[in-house]
Amino acid sequence: MALLDGIPTRSKVAKHRPWPRFTVEDDGWRSAIDRLVDGRATLFGLWGDTSAVHMALIDNSGREIAVLTYETQDGSFPSVGQRHPPAIRPERAIASLFGLTPIDAPDVRPWLDFGVWDRRHPLGKRTPGKRTTKSEPYSFLPAEGEGLHQIPVGPVHAGTIEPGHFRFTANGEHVVRLEQRLGYTHKGVEWLMRGATLEKAARLACRTSGDSAVAYGIAFAQAVEAALGMTAPPRALYLRALMAELERLAHHLGDIGAICNDASFAMMHAQCGILRERTLRVADACFGHRLMMDMIAPGGVTRDLAGGDIQVLKDFLAEIRGAFPRLVELYDKTASIQDRTVTAGVVKSALARQFGAGGYVGRAAGRAFDCRKTPGYAPYDALSFEMPVLEAGDVDARIWIRIREVEQSLSLIEQIVARMPAGALSAPVKAKAGEGLGVAEAFRGDVLIWVRLDDDGLIERCHLRDASWFQWPLLEAAIEGNIVADFPLCNKSFNCSYSGHDL
């Protein structure tokens, strides 16, 4: 494959699907880093194993994906973050969770581990011993200059949002540096996954980030189905896509209103909140759960539509199509809200590309990537939809991407309903060993899930990578030079997941 041309690989791993996995030595690992640095490939994931580090790469067309594995000999590996900043946080997480050391890493502070667990390196090779030493206080990166002051915010925030810590260094009202400290919601999902049955693992995957329960369900099912060399029946794939688009609609509608609300435009919030609630009620009517949790299982789906549901969906589409354009016009024609959103929190295109930022964060800043398009998965290959892309990279652009995607999701639901195939809801799942990679487009961006199953079909290792990993760092960059009071607005326009990142 062109993606790996010129990268010396040692051997191809058997039973890794649908994309290949190769083991590499020092030279292969370093040449892969070169490729990331010169921008010919994008980092798609970087995660640990008991005595190895895996790196997923995706080419710039989005069509080719490959996983490279570096087997650690003495518990260390050449740092990727040293030359490619997007790898810094994943590497710090690998060091904290697995006890593997990135050599020459630029930042060796722990990540996710606050020193309050009863053990160190919970996913590491050796049975971890009791933690005996107290952890060092966490030091934030310095900012120097006259008249600077720090503002610590969180982990408990003023609104109903997830916990995280933001350390602002400001000069008067202007933010000079923002540094995030995340990990407060770390629940040990990947540790709980070990040895789990597929049924339990699917429930855990769903609850990695509750707002993306469907997308995680799809990515997890895809990974397991790939590992087992099977596919779900067509009806299941269409039902999955229906749920995914309802999920996307609900969150995009909610976000459009909530972003405006953070600029005190309460009317948009109230109106969008009504459409969002309608969407959740339709999800509940069709699938018996407002957030559609636990509806997707490896092999298919667990619930079918009932007789009247198609009409419910058609009525719903008509209602949203009637109400939404007026809200778009309201946003578009209100100068006072535009005054806040246009040019606020700009993400530069080069940075979005370097970090492989997915979702509206990337697409609002010129990175044309949506994994429903490329690498693509069924049934989206058979459906017609557009991928909106803008260049401005500001809060306004992230709102417009969502607006356009609401329209696309409505069209997708219409197509899905019209073409819903008949047939089985699931295919039988046979327990056996294998490795698989699944990629699904959540409302906020691409979710990557990698599994290794043992001979009994239980989870041996499962890694779940939220789009937020490569979006959070861009928020630090986007807020620079903005006023502190615009942070909630910028933050909401990113709407990164804390739980999806912290795991």
Add this chain to the structure above:
Amino acid sequence: MRRTLLESLIHGSVTEAAPAPDEAALAELAGSVTRAARARLGRSLSIRQVDAGSCNGCELEIHALNNAFYDLERFGLHFVASPRHADVLLVTGPVTNNMREALLRTYNATPDPKWVVAVGACAVDGGIFAGSYAVAGGVKDVIPVDLHIRGCPPTPVQLLKGLLALLV
């Protein structure tokens, strides 16, 4: 005197076991506490939401309480930005070890009298995340809990029913 002291030591104490508290007195006190709580908390409650490690599913449904369909504020219930302004802590999630201290500090910053409402299946006992090295358990394992609203996540209607019970 020596003899008296010695005998007292040998024969042990004559103090008798405590009787059960008087039922009528208890009822009367309970009544006055209830009246005091009603007087202070009235039919209006300020709620401070704390995510102690949830998957964010519960937060989505708590958010929904503010939409036009449920309109939480018509019941005199509203969310406040600081625990110092709150009568009720609405806590979600299994309590992660990383959030344990922040939850305790938030609890201590909330003035008495206060209620703690634990929201969601995980808030009961850690739910699907129980047993992890990173999870301290349910909310009651870290701070006293007055009410549990179960569900994964509880629907806005279930949340409303639970919260309205605080006002009765």
